[in-house]
Amino acid sequence: MSRIQLALNVxxxxSAVDFYSKLFGTEPAKRHPGYANFAIAEPPLKLVLMENPGATEKLNHLGIEVESSEMVALASDRLQQNDLAIKPETQTTCCYALQDKIWTKDPDGADWEVYTVLADSNTFGEFPQTAEPVCCA
Structure with a gap:
């Protein structure tokens, strides 16, 4: 099953987990300090909350979660055939998960990812010198 992902800065x-638990009638599927995600069955949605009090934008990024690395590769091929630039990331740790993914940007600069989760991780991702995460930044 594929589903849309909406990642919000909160x-x-x-407070956000309390609100969205009530709104969607479910508890987070994954919760870590500063991070939570909901795997909502109806409507099919992956809601990701990232605690980021200084963010100037509510939207962090958008995504499409797919079932396999093969589906990520198919999306990559399709986007490139339609002249969209992509940035591939394989075997990357992001949002407490090992993932294969590609990134693209919409005409207004919003980040979209097509990804699959390969395994859970105990770490959020990599942090370079800037202290900003490599993934979901």
Whole structure:
């Protein structure tokens, strides 16, 4: 099953988790300090909350979660055939998961990812010198 992902910057994770748990009638599928995600069955949605009180934008990024690395490769081929630039990332740790993914940008600069989760991870991702995460940044 594929589903849309919506990743939001939130100022207070506990308040956001409380609100979205009530809104969608479910608890987070994954929760770590500063991070939570919901795997919502109806409507099919992966809602990701990232505690980021200084963010100037509510939207962090958008995505499409797919079932396999093969589906990521098919999406990559399709986007490139339609003249969209992509940035591939394989075997990358992001959002407490090992993933294969590609990134593209919409005409207004919004980041979209097509990804599959290969395994859970105990770490959020890589942090370079800037202290900003490599993934989902």
């Amino acid at each position: 100022s207070n994770l506990d």
